[in-house]
Amino acid sequence: MAIAKAPRYSSTWLELREAADAQARAAGLAQQVQRHLTGPLVVHDLGCGTGSMARWLSPRLPDPQHWVLHDRDADLLEIAADSIGSPAETRLGDLTAITAADLAGASLVTCSALLDILTYDEIDRLARACTSTGSPALFTLTVIGRVDLAPWEPLDNVLCDAFNDHLRGGSRATGRRPLGPAAADAAAEAFRRYGATVQVRETPWRLGADRAGQAGCAGDAELIAEWLRGFVSAAAAQLPDSADLGTDAYLERRLAQALAGDLRVTVEHVDLLALPAPRGSHGVSFGTPRFDDPSISFGGAQLMPKDAPPMMAGMAIPFRSDKAAREPKKKPMCASGSRNSSTTIRHRP
Numbered sequence: 001m002a003i004a005k006a007p008r009y010s011s012t013w014l015e016l017r018e019a020a021d022a023q024a025r026a027a028g029l030a031q032q033v034q035r036h037l038t039g040p041l042v043v044h045d046l047g048c049g050t051g052s053m054a055r056w057l058s059p060r061l062p063d064p065q066h067w068v069l070h071d072r073d074a075d076l077l078e079i080a081a082d083s084i085g086s087p088a089e090t091r092l093g094d095l096t097a098i099t100a101a102d103l104a105g106a107s108l109v110t111c112s113a114l115l116d117i118l119t120y121d122e123i124d125r126l127a128r129a130c131t132s133t134g135s136p137a138l139f140t141l142t143v144i145g146r147v148d149l150a151p152w153e154p155l156d157n158v159l160c161d162a163f164n165d166h167l168r169g170g171s172r173a174t175g176r177r178p179l180g181p182a183a184a185d186a187a188a189e190a191f192r193r194y195g196a197t198v199q200v201r202e203t204p205w206r207l208g209a210d211r212a213g214q215a216g217c218a219g220d221a222e223l224i225a226e227w228l229r230g231f232v233s234a235a236a237a238q239l240p241d242s243a244d245l246g247t248d249a250y251l252e253r254r255l256a257q258a259l260a261g262d263l264r265v266t267v268e269h270v271d272l273l274a275l276p277a278p279r280g281s282h283g284v285s286f287g288t289p290r291f292d293d294p295s296i297s298f299g300g301a302q303l304m305p306k307d308a309p310p311m312m313a314g315m316a317i318p319f320r321s322d323k324a325a326r327e328p329k330k331k332p333m334c335a336s337g338s339r340n341s342s343t344t345i346r347h348r349p
């Protein structure tokens, strides 16, 4: 596979976010997938970075395990292979053209914080590759375009919409259009199209708040600050009038709040588990979405709180799409941009 020229992810940033990622991921989905696995495991981690997903998932899976770590960044691959604590091999290459042959023999395919940087076609190819190898897929921490800062400021919404434009490729003249906030929805739909059963869980980062979601907590200040710098700078790059809007002053104000432990940030993600149709069943199914209500997202996948108990399995919990979710209650919530406000993909863009 050729290696496309693309932005690199700093190992410092990936390490800084690792604890928040670990806390956010849906352990219940990992438990479920574990029940579908037998024998020595071969786990493919796509876009492994420094190996954060393997460090989180490996203790939740039975031994023996062999990890196949994929990334286009050789430096990150080396860090990952040296640090995950399980036997591993590395595959340096571009995942956008992945095929079933690349995943042959996989017991499980995983990724974390990857889907939202892929395009519709790349996600479709990936879902097809996973389902045709018969491997379950556990795809974690896909952003869905919603961010909530407390205390709220009007500029939050402007920046969030602009940031979502950035995720979708924004003004970059590459011609490549990542799905950004719509990626999880597209993935759920693609897996279902290829006959898999899909479950989705909300897995937000809740930064600057303790587990009970009450008091501010300075412990996340460094992560919030780094996230804020990236968020504001990427958003401002999409806004021709960012100087007039006061984005520099906004960033300074927000950084000061973060350092003082006075800022809470919720960044919404979802985790997706796709279990392929049992071997011998009629493979590809073009099932209709389970819900007719267009406000329900994720192509009819089941969306549940991440710690939903097992008895909830099979109960569909409607998930309101961005428009409904954005209806202000106490204060507005950021959501994906008005130019593409729905996270439900029903037609190829």
Ligand SMILES: C[S@@+](CC[C@H](N)C(=O)[O-])C[C@H]1O[C@@H](n2cnc3c(N)ncnc32)[C@H](O)[C@@H]1O
Binding pocket: 004, 008, 009, 014, 021, 046, 047, 048, 049, 050, 051, 052, 053, 070, 071, 072, 073, 076, 093, 094, 095, 096, 111, 112, 113, 114, 117
């Ligand atoms: C946001 S980071 C996530 C890293 C890691 N999964 C984690 O959760 O910490 C995305 C990773 O995917 C890799 N990546 C992005 N696009 C890729 C592509 N087209 N082919 C291979 N690797 C890619 C990047 O190099 C980076 O390591």
